[in-house]
Amino acid sequence: MGITIQNITGNTAMVIWPRMAGCADSFYSVMYHPNWNSVLSSYSRKSFQKEERVPASRSSFVVENLTPLTTYLLCVTCQSASPSSDQCRVFNTLERDPASASTTKKELALGIWLASSLLLLIIAAVLLYGCLHLLCRTRRERSRARAGASRQEARTKGLAHGLEEPSGESQVLQDSEERQPDGIQLATIIENPAACREPGQLVSSSRERVPAARQCPAVS
Structure with missing residues (x-):
């Protein structure tokens, strides 16, 4: 044929x-x-x-x-x-064929490179997502901590202000009592007839004597 x-x-x-x-x-x-x-x-x-x-x-x-x-x-x-x-x-x-062998090697190298690049992109994406998630979580925790500290500071200031007001009034009353101790005692002595009978009696802790010329009122 x-x-x-x-x-x-x-x-x-x-x-x-x-x-x-x-x-x-x-x-x-x-x-x-x-x-x-x-x-x-x-x-x-x-x-x-x-x-x-x-x-x-x-x-x-x-x-x-x-x-x-x-x-x-x-x-x-x-x-x-x-x-x-x-x-x-x-x-x-x-x-x-050397040409086909080189082509096969190139195709194999290209396939390996593409697979490696894809794998690296996936790993980079996962790491980036993890970092962003961790950063957002840290910021939220810091914001919550700051808010809690602000509330606690406000409560502390309010409590301290409430405690300072009564102490101020007590101090004023104490100062008033310290300024006029003798006057209160003298008024008590004047209203008490028994105290007037003894002109030379000591009437205060400061050992002052009441004047003898003062007359006691008549008791009805």
Whole structure:
């Protein structure tokens, strides 16, 4: 049939076949199978793992997603017929393409970087939320403490003011009594006739004597 395989890499291969008159109104079936062994494998249609349908207007197809360093059996038939030996070719894929390997590494590094960045953002958000919550809680506690201290100070001032007023009145009365002790005692002596009978009697703690010339009023 004249099937040829070209541009073989570690992951792709291009297969070219001549046009078949029987497939003019149908399609081509491109079948391939990895790890092929001519002793254990057959050309039966069921033994192929992959099958691609190609329009009859085309005579080539690029097989992709192959495994590097692997032996493949590839066959091209018209419609869904079982292939024959002249419709198949065996080829080996090369090592991994350096460009694809570098692309894979870049994609892996980019994925790791994105995952790490996302994780760091989540951690930063959690820490920021915790700090803000702690700060707000501290401010509320300080406000409550200040309010409590203000209330306690107001109560203390009110209590001290209430205690100072009676003490002031007591002081005034005490001062008045201290200023005129003799006058009160003299008035008592004048009203008491018995005290007037003894002119020379001591009438106060200051040992002053009442004048003898004072006359006591008559008792009715």
